[in-house]
Amino acid sequence: MIDAIIQKRNENKLRVIKTAKTEEEINEAARNGFFPLVKKVVPSEEIRHQLSIVQCRKTGEIRIITDRRTRVGEVYGEDWERVVPFYSYYPVSFPNPYAAYLIPPDIIKNEKVFVEEIIEDITSARWQFNTFRLKSGEAVWDGVDLRIIEGQGFEQEGRVVGNRRIGKSKIVG
């Protein structure tokens, strides 16, 4: 579900830029006429996910908990206990420390495109102590580089979310 949020849709029906994540994929794209715009994969310290693990003493089954407010006994029953307390981790998404945007040969300078898998770590959403990275989004080809358009994320502070000001602050139903 979170993926549906951090994975923006190509609502403007822009040309899609693919991302190659292995040497083989990059070279195959190059042989097919694409220019691989190679980037380092550098994990940002800001991007963090959190989880905790609970386990059933009787069956050994586990459940992953991401909501810090979950009371284990209340939700799962008395046979369940927390075996791994909440911890932060970096959500690894690339198999190698490099990747490349595959730039089509007929791209025009200042063309707006849709990047299917963003290599850079850009904050998309915050929830409790989690900070999610933007997986896909719009960018502009400046003739040399792809510039990811800023402000596609969701900021929850100050009642401004994703550059949109909220009218009614509490919704009931």
Place this chain on the structure above:
Amino acid sequence: MIFRLKTKELFTNDGRLIKKLYCPLEAEWDGMEKNENPTSRTCESCNKKVFDTDLISEEVLFKMVKEDESLCVKVDMDSENIIFDFN
């Protein structure tokens, strides 16, 4: 929890629909009577408890709504416990 603003649907983080928020009376949280337990307030329009999504975990809320589909909840747009989806 994730709240989709266009549809006013509240989901668990893994995508299960908790509830679609709809109040025909357009009740206001700030005007509701506080209960002893801070997780809910009482709506005077229909005399029902309205539960605060900020103080209840998604799993508990999911269970509660499953047991009573007419249960009312409040979503705070300032909440750090909810991700707001504008898509």
